[in-house]
Amino acid sequence: MGARDLLDALGDAGMSVAAEGDRLVIRPGSKLTDELRAALREVKPELLALLRGAPDLRQPGPAAAACTVDDAARQRYVARLLRLHWPKADAEAFAGRLVERDRSGDERVSCFECRHYWPGNCANFRWAGLGERIVSSELAGLLQRCSGFAPFQPK
Ligand code: SF4
Structure with a gap:
């Protein structure tokens, strides 16, 4: 490496x-x-x-x-x-x-830091309060507080 x-x-x-x-x-x-x-x-x-x-x-x-x-x-x-x-x-x-x-010290997060995110989609959309799994690039690029967020961890 x-x-x-x-x-x-x-x-x-x-x-x-x-x-x-x-x-x-x-x-x-x-x-x-x-x-x-x-x-x-x-x-x-x-x-x-x-x-x-x-x-x-x-x-x-x-x-x-x-x-x-x-x-x-x-x-x-x-x-x-x-x-x-x-x-x-x-x-x-x-x-x-x-x-x-x-x-x-801002505690807001973005979708790209979330383990549930992959391009264009949220695998945890119900917990996130979304009506569907599609996540636009505009939403993914927002700093937000999301109840479904979980930090990305590599395998
Ligand atoms: S759970 Fe929230 S932060 Fe995570 S990908 Fe879905 S909408 Fe984004």
Whole structure:
């Protein structure tokens, strides 16, 4: 698994990754499996280089660390949206909005973060209060509070 794939896998599993000096900081570390630890060891230099690719990383300190986390999160969101066949420009714009949401503490969610969503459809539409399973791209791209939401977890 390459560094970018590993970053995506960690993000999909609910973990954040940041570079602090020569260290990789994974939160929450309690979610790391032995397999993921081994994969991290294998690609550590590549992953550090990838995380340091954020422009603000030229400035050391807490602001740089925050930028790293934001950039890693943005990349994970873009990757997830692209897997769900979102156009690249839309995926990048919405990923930026989601990073802002995370920063602000806004608790609303989007369909694309939900395990019940696949392109154009909601498998949990009754619990979501929808009359049918069809979910338009406009609805999927809204931040909302949904009673049917369950976070996406990769198998
Ligand atoms: S359960 Fe709610 S958040 Fe999940 S896909 Fe359906 S409408 Fe979207």
